[in-house]
Amino acid sequence: MDKRIEELKATVRADAERIEKELDAYLTSKDNDIDLLFETQRYATLDGGKRIRPFLVNEFCRLFGGSEETSMAYACAIEMIHNYSLIHDDLPCMDDDDLRRGRPSTHKAFGYATALLAGDALLTRAFGIIAENDKASAEQNAKAVALLAAAAGDYGMIGGQVLDLQGETEELDMEMLLKVQAMKTGALMECSARLGALAAGFDTDTKESETAGLYARKIGLAFQVIDDILDIEGDQVELGKNIRSDAEHNKTTFMTYYTAEEARVFAAELTAEAVSAIAGIEGSETLTDLAAYLVQRTA
């Protein structure tokens, strides 16, 4: 198993390097007067993160017979959305986190206003990149924009953040906690997988897209459960962000209801469900290994 995980990590890393190159090109300023805006976006986006979401986009595209060339723009867009959300999440008015990926968070490094605008810029750019993807059809691109706007919007990520904030003043019950996590983290993971299917030619109403979405929802939730455990038991240096941040904000998490052991069992069940969703699809071993890797991670 360990050898397979090592291979998986190498695959994800190789994919991440190609994504890095694309993001670097997208985030190169063509106007010196606004270099600061690009510098801020580069700081927040480049050289960091596991790149799980863009990997899901590209891997599901490959799994369903598409080419990475077609999905790469979608992959970069979703990574921009993820990074904008981290910038805004870290702001003083939100989680007020001063550490991210082992470095000062973006507003600590560039100031509050510039960080806010850099987040807005990444969010805006993501949609432009999708719309201009000349490796896919206009139909695919329009559907991809709609898919991403829904996942990142009111009934997805942003709605989840609003509920998450409410969870700081009132304890969420388990049903609501599951809903918040599905919106806040799950929606963008699901969107990543479905964007990959879309790039391979499978619309949101196809079995392929449904399968991709189910797999990603399950690993997304497992990912969040592990995050909650690591926020208590993890190593701050290895994680590169402040631990015990949830407790500090009085957040309801899975650790409110589970012991670490119970939480790990729950994450393992979710992982099994994710793996079962893609079982039997030729070439799905990489995604099986990804699910296993994410649940055993320590950072």
Added chain:
Amino acid sequence: MDKRIEELKATVRADAERIEKELDAYLTSKDNDIDLLFETQRYATLDGGKRIRPFLVNEFCRLFGGSEETSMAYACAIEMIHNYSLIHDDLPCMDDDDLRRGRPSTHKAFGYATALLAGDALLTRAFGIIAENDKASAEQNAKAVALLAAAAGDYGMIGGQVLDLQGETEELDMEMLLKVQAMKTGALMECSARLGALAAGFDTDTKESETAGLYARKIGLAFQVIDDILDIEGDQVELGKNIRSDAEHNKTTFMTYYTAEEARVFAAELTAEAVSAIAGIEGSETLTDLAAYLVQRTA
């Protein structure tokens, strides 16, 4: 002339009422748990503003033989973008304005974090609405997304805001001031007009789109010149926002270089250039009157 301006105002008002209805429907929550997020967006978006940008979308669509049905989604999207930018602009880390349209600004009414997220939600939703516009083709919608992302992004509105912030610590020369205003205000005005042309079937590389863009750039700049005058000479109650806000922030404006009289001459010249751009197009009288109205406004 006054009678024509009155008619123009009635036309704009009637258009604004139809836009209001659409925006109301878009901003109706389908999930009680996140009513607060919608309430905040409604507060920031409904019942306010002159709706100049969506009017430009619809009017240029009509001018070039298209139907308002096709352009209405684009019109609503641009108004959402405009209102998201006002929410974020008013935040304490930006202009720190507590008054907008005669009411407490959004963060004053709903708190910093919720206002930030409501802005993010409006920005995100705008692209979703365009992508799902079933009255236009997928090609048109993808092009509209690209056009809006460019106008609202790094080299447009957001870049202009970053430069505008820099203008608080260093005086901008006239060339740079013109550039900042073209990016910060002009780009979205130009985009509005070009979205209208696009909805009528005219791509960005057509003469029609160029004409629409030129007209809108000129009235956009004139609009900003008048704004700068009103920030000094205007009536706070009539304007519904704090005056002398520019001076308070040490902002370079057209009033840094011009007397009020000189500024009015400049605005009149820009208006004449805008009118000349559309002269000879059948049915362009409404847009001629709009240019005249915007330059003589007192609020």
